[in-house]
Amino acid sequence: MKDFVKNIVIPACIYFTVLTVPFALLIYAIYGGSAESGGTLSAFRTAMSFVFALVFAAANALVRADKPSRPVRIALHAIITGLGFWLFMLMPAELEGAGELMGMLIYYIVYAIILAVLSLNRAQARRRREKEEEYKSVFKKD
Numbered sequence: 679m680k681d682f683v684k685n686i687v688i689p690a691c692i693y694f695t696v697l698t699v700p701f702a703l704l705i706y707a708i709y710g711g712s713a714e715s716g717g718t719l720s721a722f723r724t725a726m727s728f729v730f731a732l733v734f735a736a737a738n739a740l741v742r743a744d745k746p747s748r749p750v751r752i753a754l755h756a757i758i759t760g761l762g763f764w765l766f767m768l769m770p771a772e773l774e775g776a777g778e779l780m781g782m783l784i785y786y787i788v789y790a791i792i793l794a795v796l797s798l799n800r801a802q803a804r805r806r807r808e809k810e811e812e813y814k815s816v817f818k819k820d
Contacts, residue, residue: 690735694728701727726766733762756789 702719737758741751760782768781 685739686732686735689738690728690731693734694731697731698724698727723770726770730762730766733766734759737762752793756786756793759789760785 698719705719737755740758741755743751763785764778764782768778771777771781773781
């Protein structure tokens with residue numbers, strides 16, 4: 679239970695805060711503070727944001743696992759988080775027409791950008807670490 683709280687619940691709370699606060703400020707900036715004009719977040723939408731944050735944190739725990747291979751883990755992460763985004767963020771928004779499709783497209787574009795940045799940082803860190811390691815000859819006999 680302690681691992682679940684440490685690896686899933688605490689990160690989910692952080693993701694929820696990072697997701698909800700800017701969204702609430704954006705809604706407030708667009709609509710103002712009155713409930714009649716739509717300037718407040720509904721309790722249901724806020725709860726769905728937390729459920730999405732839990733799904734996202736669980737998917738991140740999957741990415742940190744040792745197996746399966748890294749590309750498979752990233753593909754599973756993309757599928758799980760995309761499904762979570764659709765179920766818990768887009769469906770409650772009751773978007774009309776191509777709104778859900780556009781929402782998913784935007785989600786996966788942002789996902790790809792963040793994945794590219796994280797992959798570049800990971801590659802740079804690995805190169806730096808390999809460069810700092812002492813050279814050990816594979817062919818030299820002791």
